[in-house]
Every structure is written in structure tokens, then in C-alpha cells.
Amino acid sequence: MAALMDHVEFRTALENAIKGKSANKAPFSMAWAAGKLSRKHLARWAENHYHYVGPFADYLAYVYARMPDRYTEAKDFLLSNMYEEEIGGDRHTDLLIRFAESCGTTAERVKDPDNMSPTTRGLQSWCYAVAMREDPIVAVAGLVVGLESQVPSIYRRQTPTLREKYGFTDEEVEFFDLHIVSDEIHGERGYQIVLEHANTVELQQRCLKICEIGAEMRLLYTTALYRDYVESELPFDQLQLAA
Amino acid sequence: MPRVIFHKAGVAHEGEVAANSNLVVRAGIKHFPYPHLRYGCGMGKCAKCACRIVAGAEHLPEPNWKELKMLGDRIASGYRLMCQIWLSEDIELAQDDVAVVPA
Numbered sequence: 048m049a050a051l052m053d054h055v056e057f058r059t060a061l062e063n064a065i066k067g068k069s070a071n072k073a074p075f076s077m078a079w080a081a082g083k084l085s086r087k088h089l090a091r092w093a094e095n096h097y098h099y100v101g102p103f104a105d106y107l108a109y110v111y112a113r114m115p116d117r118y119t120e121a122k123d124f125l126l127s128n129m130y131e132e133e134i135g136g137d138r139h140t141d142l143l144i145r146f147a148e149s150c151g152t153t154a155e156r157v158k159d160p161d162n163m164s165p166t167t168r169g170l171q172s173w174c175y176a177v178a179m180r181e182d183p184i185v186a187v188a189g190l191v192v193g194l195e196s197q198v199p200s201i202y203r204r205q206t207p208t209l210r211e212k213y214g215f216t217d218e219e220v221e222f223f224d225l226h227i228v229s230d231e232i233h234g235e236r237g238y239q240i241v242l243e244h245a246n247t248v249e250l251q252q253r254c255l256k257i258c259e260i261g262a263e264m265r266l267l268y269t270t271a272l273y274r275d276y277v278e279s280e281l282p283f284d285q286l287q288l289a290a
Numbered sequence: 291m292p293r294v295i296f297h298k299a300g301v302a303h304e305g306e307v308a309a310n311s312n313l314v315v316r317a318g319i320k321h322f323p324y325p326h327l328r329y330g331c332g333m334g335k336c337a338k339c340a341c342r343i344v345a346g347a348e349h350l351p352e353p354n355w356k357e358l359k360m361l362g363d364r365i366a367s368g369y370r371l372m373c374q375i376w377l378s379e380d381i382e383l384a385q386d387d388v389a390v391v392p393a
Contacts, residue, residue: 120320127318136331217355221333224356228373229332232318239319 049252054242057251061192061241064258073269074286075277080204081289082212083281086150089213091276093147095167097157099268101140102171103195104129109178110186118244121187124236128191131229139229142222149219166271170264181257184244188254191237193261198230292377296323297344297384307377314339314373328385332373334360339372340390341383349379362393 052060075092078084084092111125132139147157156162163171177189206223209215217224245251291306294313305322307313314332317324330338334356343350347368353361357371369390372383 131332136333136335224333228312228314228334231312231315232332235315235319 049248051246051248052251057242057245058238060251060255061188061238061258064255065193065197065262073266073273074283075269075273076201076205078273078277078281078286078289080208081286082208083286083289084213084277085280086213088277090147090150090152092272093143093150094152094157094159094162095164095268095272097140097143097147098160098163098167099170099174100143102174103190104132106174106178106190107132109175110183110190113186114183118240121184121240121244124240125187128233128236131233135229137221139222146215146219146222149215164271164275166268166275170268173264177257177261182250182253184241184250185253185257187237188241188245189257189261191233192241192254193258194265195230196234196237197262197265199234202230293380294323294377295344295382296326296341297382298323298326299387301326309378310376312373312376326385327372328389329373330389334371334374337361337371337390337392339385340364340369341372341385342368343370344368344382344384346379346381346383349381350375360392361390364390364393 075084078088107125107129111122111129114122114125116122144154144157148154160168174190174194177186181189202223206220209220209223210217241254245254291308292311293306294304296303296305296313303323303326307316307322313323313327314329316322317327317329318332327341328338330336332339334354337360340361347370350370353365353370354374357374358365360371361369370383
């Protein structure tokens, strides 16, 4: 029988729930870190990633609207995250498109939803479903803690590789640079909301479960990118040798 | 744990932060130096978080391309963008009352 955890225990449990299914372990991420992807592969990644992260403020807007008005700080944190994604500086998706163009694709191709894989469409749909249907605290756990908070550790590994192994310029990889800062803020805000308001055993357990599912969804998405675009040119046994 | 002395509007605010902390990230989640540290975009594009390093600059990495682009000659006067810096050692810094205008 689970017991109510204090903030320290609960945070550790959330981190462990995510860690077990980290997208860092996906073959696409391994190939990326090993410098084994081509610019064509990275273009396909960008064309998919746009449809996963592009609506992030939309996902959060649904959660914001359903967050109880007495949770003022939680609502303010969500609003800040939305603002920073879209208009706090450069729009994050504009920087993603700049990277995509440097990989040889076009803004039109990136924005065209017909260019995302079925798995990416599934991940986007899951994000919308969580935002619209889950308890808002559980939704923050799934979307912000389970998904967004993983981003800094992933991009911290991938950004130096983009410069050193793939030869991109600082401006071309700015999308990845900014996430190291802003997603760290966003992820921490998510943790604060969940730690503060998941104050029953049932809510804590639901938050842990959705973190696991969110991390699984991201792993599924990243694994599908490898299978759909890379595996025929770089089989897994060769990738393991290179990684 | 790095000790931070942060000067703003004639007042020195002191606190400890975990190693590898970014002050803009901390302010973004309402931890010290919140509410004193002014920041904006969190992506090295507005220079609102610019501070002059009073002591401890020798422990910081060289300014990156965004800092060079946004701060220009102010780098020589000790200014840095705090959104671009993770702290591992003690530091003393000051933020002007009026935000730095990007170079």
C-alpha cells in the first residue's frame, strides 16, 4: 500500500519514474550523439519535432483553463511557460525551422502536418488528450515533468555534437541552446506545481504513472524516428558498435 | 555551494545556490535572487539579465557568441548575461537599475 510522500521523496520518485524510460537511450538519440546521422535524417527529425513541440503552448493552455483559480502560482507558472515558448523572445518554433532549413528542408515542409509520422501524430494526440482530460496536476506531471523536463539533459548531450561532429554554426543550432535555459525553468516550475498540489496518495501515484507513460511516449516517438528514417541505412548492430 | 552576493539598487542580497546553478533559472522559479534579478527572454536575446561581475569572474567560462553579440564592448567592463552562465564558484555581481541596451 503506497503512503503519502514528502516533497523530497516524491521528487526522487518522479525523477526515477522518468529515468527508467529516458529518451537518451533511444537508438535515434544514440545515433545523433555518435555523429552517425546525416543532415537528411536531421531534416526528417525537425519535420516531426515541429508537430510535437509546436503546440506545446496549446497543450498548456488547456491545462491552464482547467487549473483551479485558487492555485494562482501554478496558473502563473503555466502562463509564463506559454509566454516564453511563443513571444518571450524568438518564437521557439522559428528557431527549429531555422535549424531545419540548415538541414536542407523548407519551412513549408516543416509546417505541413502530412510530413509527420503516424507515431508523431500519436504523441501529439496523447499530449492533447492529457491536457484536455486529465486532472490538471496530473497533466502538468505528464507534459511538463514527464516530457519537457527531459529536454535539457538531451540537448546538453546533443548540442556540442551538432557543432563538433555535424559542423553546424552557432546560429543554426540556437534552437537547442535556448532549451538548455528555458526548459530548465519550465521543468522546475512543473516540479514545483506537482510537488505542491499532488497532496494525496492517489494523486501522487497518478502523477508517477503519467510520468512513466510520458517518458514511454517520448521513447516510442524517438524510436520510431530511427525505424522510419534511419534504420535502413544504419542497422542497429552497426549503431551499437559506433555508439 | 557557491555563495552569491547580488547588488541591486544599492542593496546587497546574499545567498547560497547549488553548484551548477543558473541565476535566471532560479529567478524563473522564484528562488533567490528572485525578485531582485531582472531577466527577460531567458535565451540571450534581450540582455535584460546583464550584470557586471564584481568578483569571481576568473571562475567563469569565456563569453559565448550570444554574449559577444548582445554586450559588445561592455564585455571589457565586466558585463555578462546571467542566462548564459552556470555557477560553480562564489561570485559577486551587480545589476544596473536600468536594463542594458543590446549592442
